[in-house]
Amino acid sequence: MARGVLIIDRNRCKGCELCISVCPVKILSLDYENANIKGYQPMKILSPEKCIGCCNCAVICPDQVIEIMKGDTNHG
Amino acid sequence: MTDFLFQKTNGLTDKQTHYCPGCTHGIIHRLVAEVLEDLNVVEETIAIASVGCSVLSYEYFNTDSIQASHGRAPAVATGIKRVFPNQIVFTYQGDGDLASIGLAEIIAAAGRGENITVIFVNNAIYGMTGGQMAPTSLVGQKTSTSPLGRNPLLAGMPLKMCEIMSQIPSVEYVSRVSTHSPLAIRQAKVAIKKAFENQRANRGFSFVEILSSCNIGWGLPPVEALKWIESRMISYYPLGVYKDGKDLE
Numbered sequence: 455m456a457r458g459v460l461i462i463d464r465n466r467c468k469g470c471e472l473c474i475s476v477c478p479v480k481i482l483s484l485d486y487e488n489a490n491i492k493g494y495q496p497m498k499i500l501s502p503e504k505c506i507g508c509c510n511c512a513v514i515c516p517d518q519v520i521e522i523m524k525g526d527t528n529h530g
Numbered sequence: 531m532t533d534f535l536f537q538k539t540n541g542l543t544d545k546q547t548h549y550c551p552g553c554t555h556g557i558i559h560r561l562v563a564e565v566l567e568d569l570n571v572v573e574e575t576i577a578i579a580s581v582g583c584s585v586l587s588y589e590y591f592n593t594d595s596i597q598a599s600h601g602r603a604p605a606v607a608t609g610i611k612r613v614f615p616n617q618i619v620f621t622y623q624g625d626g627d628l629a630s631i632g633l634a635e636i637i638a639a640a641g642r643g644e645n646i647t648v649i650f651v652n653n654a655i656y657g658m659t660g661g662q663m664a665p666t667s668l669v670g671q672k673t674s675t676s677p678l679g680r681n682p683l684l685a686g687m688p689l690k691m692c693e694i695m696s697q698i699p700s701v702e703y704v705s706r707v708s709t710h711s712p713l714a715i716r717q718a719k720v721a722i723k724k725a726f727e728n729q730r731a732n733r734g735f736s737f738v739e740i741l742s743s744c745n746i747g748w749g750l751p752p753v754e755a756l757k758w759i760e761s762r763m764i765s766y767y768p769l770g771v772y773k774d775g776k777d778l779e
Contacts, residue, residue, distance in 0.1 A: 468552070471752060514715060516552065521536055521538055523534055
C-alpha cells in the first residue's frame, strides 16, 4: 500500500520535470495527453500505490505543486 | 491518517511565481518561508527584495516587504532593523545584485555587523536581463556577453563571496549551500534556519549563499541545469560552513 498520497495542484505545474528526475521509485511522469491552464503538460503520478512517501518530489518542486498526506503505514 | 508528510507553508502567498519552469528561486523562496514558519516569525518579518529575477519576491513572501534599489538591500535592511530591532529583517539578493552593483553595501553592512540575514542566490549569470556575464560566472562559461566563454585574462576570476565575507571580523555566520538535489535542499534549509536563529538571538550578521540554477540563461533543460551545478559549480564554490562566530578581540 502507498505510504504517501500525493495531492497535485495541476494548474500550478510548469512541467519542469525536476520531480520526475528525483523520484526513487520512478512513478512520476508528464501528462502528455493534457495541458493545464497555463499550457504546460503537468506532472502526474502513474502508480499511486507504489509511493513510498519520501517527499523528494515535493522538496524539489519550485512551484509548490505537490502536497503529500500520510498513507496506509500498516502494510509497510 | 489525515496528517501531512509535506504541506504548503503559510510563509508564501498563493500567488504563482513568474519564474521560468525549473528555476530554483521557487525552492529557495519556499525554504525561507518554511524557516520563518518554523520559527513562528512570519507575522513579524520584513523582507527586502532586490533587483533581478527576485524583484517580485514581495508578492510571494507572506511578510511585509520593501523593494530596494539595485544592490542597496543591505543598506535598506540596516535602516529598518535599527528602527525595528524586534522585527526579523532579511534581504533576498541575486549575484548580479549582491556581488556586482551592491558590493559596497554588502561589505559595509557586514563590516558594521548589522543584525540581519542575507540570502544570496548565486546562479552565475544575470538571469533577468538576458544572461549576461556576472562577477560569479565560471571560467569558460558561455553567456550572451562572453560568447566564447569567460576569459580570465579579460574578465578575471569569479568572485567567491563566502570566502570574502568570512574574512570580515564582525560577521557571525557564513555558509554556502546548494539546491541540486533533495538532500542538498534539506541541508540548505538547515543553514537558512541557523541564519535566522542567529538574528533572533541578536548574534549579528548571517550570510547564506545558495547555488541556484538558471536553466534558460545557461541554455540547459532544468534537470541538466541541476547536474551542471553539481558537476561545475560546486568544484569552484565548495559547500560548507565558512564561519560560525565573530572574531572579537
